[in-house]
Amino acid sequence: MHLPLDGRGPLHAQLTRALKTALAGGRLGQGSRLPPTRALARDLGVSRNTVLTAYEQLRAEGFVDARVGSGSFVAAPLMADAANDATPLVAPPQTAYARRAREVYDATLVRRRASDARLSFQYGLPLVNPALTTAWARELARAAAYTAPNYPDAQGVPALREAICDYLARRRGVQATPDDILVVGGTQQAVSLASRILLEPGDLAVVEEPQYFALRQVLQIHGARVHGTDVDEDGLRVEQLPNESPRLVCVTPSHQFPSGAVLSLPRRLALLQYARAHDTWILEDDYDGEFRYDSKPLAALRSLDRDGRVLYVGTFSKTLFPSLRLGYVVMPPALRADLVTAKWAQDFGSSAIEQAALARFMSSGGFERHLRSSARTLQERRAVLLEGLRECGKGRIEIADSHAGMHLVVWLRDRSNADLDAMLADARALGLGLYPIRPHYLRRPERAGLLMGYCGMSVAQIREALPLFARVLDRAYA
């Protein structure tokens, strides 16, 4: 009897599995006798104890009967047609959701995160900060000791919701109580929960054009009809919002992603007015409003919202680091219960220890010290990058800068998207990671542009990257 062992775990477990496979394969029918333990042990070159343990397990699970003195016999009829080993490797999508997910989700876009370029201007890379790592390790260990092991409150750990309110009042002009706060697993979960409670498949949702690709894809996978409204240097062109009332408008007023524009005050007011007139909800994604270099951060749109129509979404992916997966929603009163229930239904709540650690990091002042230090670092990197780009640009590029955030947009004059593709390949060959702005458009953009994140590179790396960038430019415009 040939019994292939798979090498995983202890021998008796391997043998148990091999025997089950043989039984399931119909190689031993009901009532037939298993090989005597001594004989099988000798055949396989294992100890008799190993065989006894495996047989005992098969008995415990009801696969074999033991008759005293006469060995072990196959008990139950196994799989009438167990020869059917044809595990389907691909099934058609089982729901419209799954079908849309297959159409919309672009794994190559996501995988590019793990880009292996030595010098990468990728957006979304974290600001590496050993002091933060040390502080966070300490907070986690501390929180692990005092956090209740019970199921957490689905809405979020109260101490964290309290700390978020204090932070929002001080830094973002947002007045909220802990009851208004829902702790979520980052902006992505905020959008996914908002979709569930606000959008039926087929409902109209508006995003800015351009927009963060993942936000748009979540809406599309959910089944929304997604409309893009253009952005100019004052942010979303509110006057171009569709006449058909959308259920939801998603905006980045503090720092439009990716163009960098700041939504002007008249447009903020007009947007709120539009929402009121059209009975529309607004999702305000304040992903990096913390980082401004020319003035204090602007107050959030939410701070102007008198009608309770704004879902304000904040994330710690940009201010701390993305692998943390924590963010929050300041909920309109009318949607509080629905959002909390949706969070409960989606995952029962976020990890309590990490929430507790973050609460203490915020209330102890460590978080804001970290923010100030990050802003200084980012400002320095931005200055070096800006200066370098201006030097090597020589009229060939146009820099859309906004005194904020962790990225710049660079437009290429008189070059097509096809030219850009050649540049990207050129750069890659030099170990330089450049990233087009294209995936963040619903419609194909007319101009070729780059989204240049400077968060993941030190000043020294930026200085090293700039001559390479210049070389790529020179070739593209040769």
Add this chain to the structure above:
Amino acid sequence: MHLPLDGRGPLHAQLTRALKTALAGGRLGQGSRLPPTRALARDLGVSRNTVLTAYEQLRAEGFVDARVGSGSFVAAPLMADAANDATPLVAPPQTAYARRAREVYDATLVRRRASDARLSFQYGLPLVNPALTTAWARELARAAAYTAPNYPDAQGVPALREAICDYLARRRGVQATPDDILVVGGTQQAVSLASRILLEPGDLAVVEEPQYFALRQVLQIHGARVHGTDVDEDGLRVEQLPNESPRLVCVTPSHQFPSGAVLSLPRRLALLQYARAHDTWILEDDYDGEFRYDSKPLAALRSLDRDGRVLYVGTFSKTLFPSLRLGYVVMPPALRADLVTAKWAQDFGSSAIEQAALARFMSSGGFERHLRSSARTLQERRAVLLEGLRECGKGRIEIADSHAGMHLVVWLRDRSNADLDAMLADARALGLGLYPIRPHYLRRPERAGLLMGYCGMSVAQIREALPLFARVLDRAYA
């Protein structure tokens, strides 16, 4: 000018908010002049610097214009009808999902988790274990130091997926590769993701009757038509599964929740046969299959699945602690891409540091040592509880025991559900938390029963609780 400050954060921020409220309230129209800084400082009893900072912020945000030498003037027209302060406190449900959530979700059931009974037989309480707390704090601090801060792989940290495969092969008889594993935020998220990719609203889903209430509610909120198929002492009565093909059958084969039955081998095979004949997916919820006291844990249903129809779901809520929010799905090959995309769309992936900490805890052997020690503790508590219940039962109760898990079911003979309600109140008055099995039924159960979790009480507490339970029984049967 009356400007109420709210006491949150620095004075200048409070003043900025108060001024904005005044502006938004229309108390200062476009073009009107803000009070001179000195005068306002004197009126409010704050420093002139505070007022200057607030005005500067209003200017930065575009609320006021400054004209040199002549003060600050309201810039933009604010909210034509800003008197509309009528924030709706309740909106009608905005989607069918939200409507179902309001109908189905029972906050009282969930809140009861935070029961304040001194001695609580509540199911789902964690096994408090200081050694685990210490070990976990150490693993977290260590993982924080070496885990990349970048966005994690949505499917899960590779080291954790590898460790889960090794564990599954050794302890649960499940053969899987890291590609088959999806790391999720507990069983709740597994069910929520499976619903999204397998069930359209209106589709038929089968649960066991009785079943874990939260699993059923997630399916209902998602919009499934949920059918309950009865359970007996051999687990799900597979022969009673509906003729109409369900899209999904959810089962707890290792240890039926809450009845405690183990699904017999013939029924396991019949269930797989049914799934094949009806083109049905099976969700195997192996929530506490680790803890068996009379034999080795049974191999999972998934280990018999030749057709790739079983989604095997494991959780660390029971084996470690519920506030962790980590679990996993062993995915059928045909659903791998859809499940990973759905996880990506829902939250981009679970926290990387906790995943890394868990990976190391598992691969270092700490996890299985912890499992063995937990099983010893639970077995001891179970023995004390069983013995005590048998003593005080005196023919009035029937104990459904299953040599597994962390709870027992106790049926009351000749007593109605109304009698039970009186008993629960009686117990509560004595500081004893008792919990009915009722919420875990789709249909109202014919018999009155208790779900008695013994995970949250020490042996000493169980010994203290038993005489109270006896007293409650005596009164109910007086």
